[in-house]
Amino acid sequence: MLNMLIVGASGYTGAELALYLARHPQMNLAALTVSAQSADAGKLLSELHPQLKGIVDLPLQPMDDVSTWAKCADVVFLATAHEVSHTMAPQFLAAGGVVIDLSGAYRVNQADFYTQYYGFEHQHADWLDRAVYGLAEWQEEAIKTAQLIAVPGCYPTASQLALKPLVAGGLLNGEQWPVINAVSGVSGAGRKATLGNSFCEVSLQPYGIFTHRHQPEIASHLGIPVIFTPHLGNFARGILATITCRLRPGVTQAAVAASFHQAYDDEPLVRLYDQGVPALKAVVGTPFCDIGFKMQGEHLIVVAAEDNLLKGAAAQAVQCANIRFGYAQTQALW
Amino acid sequence: MLNMLIVGASGYTGAELALYLARHPQMNLAALTVSAQSADAGKLLSELHPQLKGIVDLPLQPMDDVSTWAKCADVVFLATAHEVSHTMAPQFLAAGGVVIDLSGAYRVNQADFYTQYYGFEHQHADWLDRAVYGLAEWQEEAIKTAQLIAVPGCYPTASQLALKPLVAGGLLNGEQWPVINAVSGVSGAGRKATLGNSFCEVSLQPYGIFTHRHQPEIASHLGIPVIFTPHLGNFARGILATITCRLRPGVTQAAVAASFHQAYDDEPLVRLYDQGVPALKAVVGTPFCDIGFKMQGEHLIVVAAEDNLLKGAAAQAVQCANIRFGYAQTQALW
Amino acid sequence: MLNMLIVGASGYTGAELALYLARHPQMNLAALTVSAQSADAGKLLSELHPQLKGIVDLPLQPMDDVSTWAKCADVVFLATAHEVSHTMAPQFLAAGGVVIDLSGAYRVNQADFYTQYYGFEHQHADWLDRAVYGLAEWQEEAIKTAQLIAVPGCYPTASQLALKPLVAGGLLNGEQWPVINAVSGVSGAGRKATLGNSFCEVSLQPYGIFTHRHQPEIASHLGIPVIFTPHLGNFARGILATITCRLRPGVTQAAVAASFHQAYDDEPLVRLYDQGVPALKAVVGTPFCDIGFKMQGEHLIVVAAEDNLLKGAAAQAVQCANIRFGYAQTQALW
């Protein structure tokens, strides 16, 4: 049994991670921590997330000295703020553990990316070099030997799973940038009190137009520019991305279908639609990313849907852990 | 034209009041104020409530010296916290204005009520004596000459409109207390950032069991004890109260119906159902309280529904103003 | 007072029309009709739409002989199926009334449009020639003398109000088609029982990709091709359209802003945002279309929001009637 530690376990992603680990036959949820300053320190996880009562009744222990916690865990999930992961990951790594980071701190290996988009200077270029981007379906070999896995953000997971087969197959017209319109549930903003996330204030609206930091994460890993427009939706969970692309002249429907099937036919957590496109309800509460598409002439619309907290966070993190340690990718995920 | 001032105008009730006054042919919305400490001071009301853009673009002016503001208004609506209303109402009254208070500060004329339920000692027993409780359908004559009108809370309005005809007619069995189960929309908690009101945290749940201060407000004005169990519902607006009563032996369905018809047939803002009971959708966005009932033997279930921000707050406040100044009760309300 | 008739009044649009007309000072809601075969014939409108109880308690009369009904109305609103409007409009027009048609039957003056997209052969080319497309802000002069006004669909209203200033100003790059991603509330599908619209089945999803008939309506009236992808949203009312365009090289932010201000500064029912873009909550329950935009280089994203039943249907229909008869455009609309 592997001993697993979740750091920053009080949020929505932490709760989902804990549930998966609680039912994983080869993993033992050793402990949960939160910032020592958190008002939640000392509480049971199931006090914050009552659905876990009787399933995960572990306390949220105050995170003090990393070295103490490093000893008790083979694998550390960091469900922490970017700056916290940035600092803590090397500490856990130095102690020999495998770190699966759900923040943005090790996702893009570019010198000025963090200065520009995250507002801090990255101090750990060595680990940035060695980090493996945890887009599981495309990094399986690298994940198997990774010590640091940087799990992609929720929007980037859906967007890249939808576009990567087309880019890999050279099917897209380089003159026109793919237009990614994506709508996310409110849980994507985290578990906290803000006026903007209060029940009466939430309604469908775009935000971060041209400025959201998932845009450069997507573009960097795809290798092509994209227009990315995120929206807040009036639902708790899920992401639906509608992506409008221009194909190179002459690309056939069969070629598009083949690129998706080649990429995902052997992947248990991406579900391709031979007909139609996914609705959000198909994926909420599941670990899958569902993908469908429609074509008309050179115009292609790809629709990808996932649960932002699961395939967009906790499920993909556990999927990476399963791959890393040789278990079935879907172990504990449904 | 009467000049109207809304104090504490930044919240959901303030926005609804402003909309009504903006379309009232005999009332002029002179100004809006908020606490001088509020981060909203200086903003337009329509920046906070974008649906009002182009309709009410007045600024939220910082509230400093009451006497200055008293001069510009014939009528003051206090959409303020209880303690603020408690202090400010006498100041405006001293300047000669009519005050319509939407807080709880002048609703119950009992010495220790405020100490026990609101946590402050009431300093204005004289005004408490003179305040008229603005349950409009039952206080019409008193409202016509009132200088201070204390508009009932949202739960008490629905609960009392449902029960008062039965109490007045002596139809209830005194041995068993009416059981009021009511569900309110999240807007009832006000416009503010709290974890409990955040989108992902809201779900149907009871709160304040045996301890909510609307219970003594209801019991005091009805003159009988009641069991009152409020619930938070997963919707923005509206209250639905399901009230289970025991009738005195021998009370007929016709007698119950007659008590309601006698009370409300001439009242334009209470709608009686001859068949069935109201659903929440019947009243959201409207100034009405809808009432229906079912009987079986001595058991009676009365269902009352209203928009908590309208008949439960802003609409009843304007209804009181209309009565006070001799306009049609429904003026500007739809 | 003008006498107004609503044909096909049982649906959500009919209810909104009836409410507007009930409070219009220069219009009299003379009668409501439904198909003689409808199970709703004979019921009060307020039985179907209980929020209207006490406001519009008129019966839904069975529609039999058009000539009888034509006599009682100066203006006829057709809130009927396309095929029904197609047949009935000429009958009412022959009797001399003004017809405001909310269906698609007279929106596009092209020979084969109805064959291709609506599945019927259009029989009334003469009236198709004379029909005025009721996109109110752009057709004001023509509406003033129109006998037949074809009110645009909900998606086309938002899409065209957002794009028409840019097309008129010659600001768009002709090489790339605007990408319109729009999400509509479930009420857009009408008041009827279908599995797809049942509460537990609704979730965010695209539909009608490349095949929705609002695409050719939009493209035809704009005069440029567009990609239009409609989505069903998990809310009752409203449309939010996020439109991604490519500008001609050198077009400045000031030029884009100027095109919008020139088009709408004098229009009371389009609200421009100098900063930010609209959220759905800004428009639900209001007669407005709200528009904002963001630019980055040659990329422009315009966001338009409206209530699909109001500016997308009933409010625009009444706006057209107000223009036609010389009343303030906003009369009765808020």
Next chain:
Amino acid sequence: MLNMLIVGASGYTGAELALYLARHPQMNLAALTVSAQSADAGKLLSELHPQLKGIVDLPLQPMDDVSTWAKCADVVFLATAHEVSHTMAPQFLAAGGVVIDLSGAYRVNQADFYTQYYGFEHQHADWLDRAVYGLAEWQEEAIKTAQLIAVPGCYPTASQLALKPLVAGGLLNGEQWPVINAVSGVSGAGRKATLGNSFCEVSLQPYGIFTHRHQPEIASHLGIPVIFTPHLGNFARGILATITCRLRPGVTQAAVAASFHQAYDDEPLVRLYDQGVPALKAVVGTPFCDIGFKMQGEHLIVVAAEDNLLKGAAAQAVQCANIRFGYAQTQALW
């Protein structure tokens, strides 16, 4: 491995049952059937419930001859209409299988119950005698040897789990009937197209006041009369029951708590709250029934919450199967 058959598998309960059985280590989901007349016959379950794609892709086979299907199954779950279960259960039982019936057809062993509340004459008094009511926490011994298990309805499960310890302990005042106010998600009405369940029509409302057939089911099994008022809530899943009781004089808080702890401390699927009462979100998606209570003098309010499709249907059915065949009660349930 036990072979399991789900009859009437197309609905929401069928989908949940299929998911549980797909991950049950000792049970094999052998087949799914629907009525031969159903439009869904021949489709995959995952076409109707896309969240199951890749997990349960079995077809919905047309149900013709019971004897054929009886051969392939050790256990039959009947997720069918009451009349269908009434007829089919004896056929499967005659073939030797264990039948777990989720309909109401075998829940109450009273001669005239079905005539009065279900509208049909019960033809199988012998099986009615032998049926075990599957309220799992109270029938564990009987379930272990049952051939026919009649799983309680969703409202009765929550209501009885909340009240049974009080009745068993003799704590309730016999003069006053418990008042059960319960709110259910729309999925309780089943997967079908009705106007009342359409997205735009659903809002919080009581229904079936004094007439719902779960009232006599509850009263019959509790052995005391109750007032039961069900409500439709504006959410897909879950039931919250707020139950107001009168205690016998002198009953202490400790006595109430003791009655609950004695009943449920060893029961893994009932979670007691030492403080507070449950919110709906605590149970949605889980197999638990959560219970909390508050007292004031002789007044007691018990709140019970469950997922209507899980502890109120599919999870309790699988819990009964687990008990029947000697597996852990929670096997496959989370």
